[in-house]
Amino acid sequence: MKHTTLLKSTLAAAALLFSGIDASAQALPAEVEGTATAITANLDGSVTMTVMGMTVNVPTGTPAASPSATLTLAQLADPAPLPNRTQAGFTGGTAIITGTVAANGVVTAEDVFVEPAENVMLGIVTANNAGALSINSVPIVMLNDPRMPAKPVQDVNGIAIIPASIPVGTGASAEGYFANGVFNAFLVEAEQGTPVISTPQVTITRALGRERTPNNRRGDEVEVRGSCTTTHAPTAITQSIIVYRIDGATQTLLGTGTATVDPALPGVANFVFRVTTPPSNDPVLGSCPTTVRVVNTSVGANNASATSAVEVR
Known part of the structure; x- marks a missing residue:
């Protein structure tokens, strides 16, 4: 899908050149996925990002999101480290940006997605200390940052369950990022557990x-x-x-x-x-x-x- 988008952009530029129109004067479609090495808030509310050495302008009003939240641009550029990370905000993580690119190579974003890392864990619950879980002997910490909040622990059908009720040995999975010796999760699913709500769901x-x-x-x-x-x-x-x-x-x-x-x-x-x-x-x-x-x-x-x-x- 991504390769198709980039190919279409290249073909569009070629078509403009062959038609006698100066393609360098046109803003062409762009898609970028890579490490964000800098994310800076500007006085007018916009954000400037550096992704794989490229400059990306994020105008005010541009949609932005993390894996579990819709972000304001102030949250996108917030330098406070995410839980258990030392880097500023989402810096050092992955950015996926769609937008347009000008003749000078500067990208203007139309949509921004960021995450510290795309880490996934699949295995079994090896410890449960009053709801504090370990999967495959790795401690799980549920994220509580509004930029990337955790969803309630749920079963494989999406029903919220009580973490303390999950038996050791239960199949489980987690999504989030590994940092500071723990897996920081925004989503944990387990095959067994007591529903949080006793009424029908x-x-x-x-x-x-x-x-x-x-x-x-x-x-x-x-x-x-x-x-x-x-x-x-x-x-x-x-x-x-x-x-x-x-x-x-x-x-x-x-x-x-x-x-x-x-x-x-x-x-x-x-x-x-x-x-x-x-x-x-x-x-x-x-x-x-x-x-x-x-x-x-x-x-x-x-x-x-x-x-x-x-x-x-």
């Missing part, structure tokens, strides 16, 4: 969409995967799930599905919902949903619901 683990045109002749493809707890109905084999598309304040039924109990994970039922939307001339309903909501309508589920953005392709 529903989660969406993935929502995908495929835009198909023309809208008045072809519907769009939607797939929603998720899970729900079944402690409210311990003998039930299935749960009834309703799926809606959300467009602003409007909720439109997409269809119904069934969650089936997972024998390997007591108290959990999983569902996969697939639908092709009806063709439509409507400017909203004729396009692929960007947000979906699922509701468990089974007896005792209290209409537990979850909402998620859709990854549209």
